[in-house]
Amino acid sequence: MTRVYNFSAGPSVMPVPVLEEAQKDLLDYKGAGMSVMEMSHRSKDYQQIIDTTVADLRELLSIPENYKVIFMQGGATGQFAAVPMNLLKNGAADYIVTGNWSASAAKECGKYGTANVLADTKDTNYTVIPDVDSLAYNDDADYTYICENETIYGVKYPKLPQTKAPLVSDVSSMFLSEKHDIEKYGLLYGGVQKNIGPAGLAIIIVREDLLRDDICPYCPTILNYKKNEEKGSMLNTPNTWSIYMCGLTLKWLKEQGGLDAMRERNEKKAALVYDYLDNSKMFKANVQDKAVRSLMNIPFVTGNDELDAKFIAESTAAGLKSLKGHRSVGGMRASIYNAMPVEGVQALVDFMEKFEKENS
Numbered sequence: 488m489t490r491v492y493n494f495s496a497g498p499s500v501m502p503v504p505v506l507e508e509a510q511k512d513l514l515d516y517k518g519a520g521m522s523v524m525e526m527s528h529r530s531k532d533y534q535q536i537i538d539t540t541v542a543d544l545r546e547l548l549s550i551p552e553n554y555k556v557i558f559m560q561g562g563a564t565g566q567f568a569a570v571p572m573n574l575l576k577n578g579a580a581d582y583i584v585t586g587n588w589s590a591s592a593a594k595e596c597g598k599y600g601t602a603n604v605l606a607d608t609k610d611t612n613y614t615v616i617p618d619v620d621s622l623a624y625n626d627d628a629d630y631t632y633i634c635e636n637e638t639i640y641g642v643k644y645p646k647l648p649q650t651k652a653p654l655v656s657d658v659s660s661m662f663l664s665e666k667h668d669i670e671k672y673g674l675l676y677g678g679v680q681k682n683i684g685p686a687g688l689a690i691i692i693v694r695e696d697l698l699r700d701d702i703c704p705y706c707p708t709i710l711n712y713k714k715n716e717e718k719g720s721m722l723n724t725p726n727t728w729s730i731y732m733c734g735l736t737l738k739w740l741k742e743q744g745g746l747d748a749m750r751e752r753n754e755k756k757a758a759l760v761y762d763y764l765d766n767s768k769m770f771k772a773n774v775q776d777k778a779v780r781s782l783m784n785i786p787f788v789t790g791n792d793e794l795d796a797k798f799i800a801e802s803t804a805a806g807l808k809s810l811k812g813h814r815s816v817g818g819m820r821a822s823i824y825n826a827m828p829v830e831g832v833q834a835l836v837d838f839m840e841k842f843e844k845e846n847s
């Protein structure tokens with residue numbers, strides 16, 4: 488068996504101990520005589536799995552009592568619709584657009600109400616984050632929406648907007664990479680396939696006063712936060728396998744020392760790459776403002792398309808996989824989520840160094 492270093496933006500690398508535990512449980516989950524995939528979601532065994540997963544998430548993030556945890560299907564994209572359908576009241580929300588994901592979310596909101604775009608950084612190729620203290624927030628906005636870490640462009644908010652309206656944040660690609668300060672948000676959510684588990688599941692953490700009955704009348708029941716919460720995320724058959732796998736990752740995170748330890752490790756990993764890029768004569772980070780650089784997704788280029796293609800081909804052959812940049816950006820992108828070991832990041836930096844020597 489050979490495990491490569493997988494720099495995919497998502498679905499992405501998972502911790503080996505998590506995969507091993509799933510493998511161990513696959514045919515017979517702790518004496519149940521069946522796998523978790525084959526188990527009724529109404530069974531005692533499964534109820535215990537989901538309850539433990541929620542409890543571990545609450546513990547890792549110190550989630551206050553008045554915030555609820557909901558599991559939903561439809562990925563993060565489902566939440567682009569669920570957020571406006573559940574949270575619009577006066578019919579308008581503020582959006583800060585800092586990349587494809589927040590642009591898509593704003594567009595989706597427009598189907599159900601008005602998305603007031605307070606800033607759009609497209610003219611910088613999404614390499615900056617606007618100063619959140621100088622934006623013209625609307626006092627009657629139902630919420631302020633951000634994508635806190637833009638997976639494609641590699642920018643992250645260094646500071647959260649402080650607004651009268653509840654803050655809604657898409658944290659998909661930085662979920663559990665550090666300790667989110669829950670009380671700063673009305674709602675935060677993420678698809679789990681970037682940093683927690685297998686695709687097809689979104690985790691929503693929402694302040695309970697935002698769960699309402701008088702929501703958009705044509706909101707599909709399956710996207711109704713209040714109804715999902717009341718049914719313990721089992722309004723219908725949930726993504727039982729993904730929830731179970733996320734539970735294993737949470738256990739692994741606890742064993743790693745929790746989210747402050749993860750943050751420290753992630754800062755160290757990201758610094759290895761950025762330091763190399765900043766000192767290289769060949770490679771350059773797309774995001775030059777150090778204050779807004781993502782710790783999880785690092786896009787970079789040589790400035791020469793042919794050289795980029797050569798780098799991608801040779802790094803792939805060397806067991807460093809999925810370093811090709813997003814199709815809308817080109818170049819390269821290294822996604823170095825929680826499960827990417829320091830050794831993997833070091834192997835990437837070593838490879839870049841060797842490539843630079845050989846090609847200059």
Ligand SMILES: *Cc1c(COP(=O)(O)O)cnc(C)c1O
Pocket residue numbers: 497561562563564565588634636637638657658659660678679681687
């Ligand atoms: C990947 C991603 C999405 C889309 O996730 P899906 O689960 O495929 O819908 C949305 N937002 C961010 C920040 C992402 O990284």
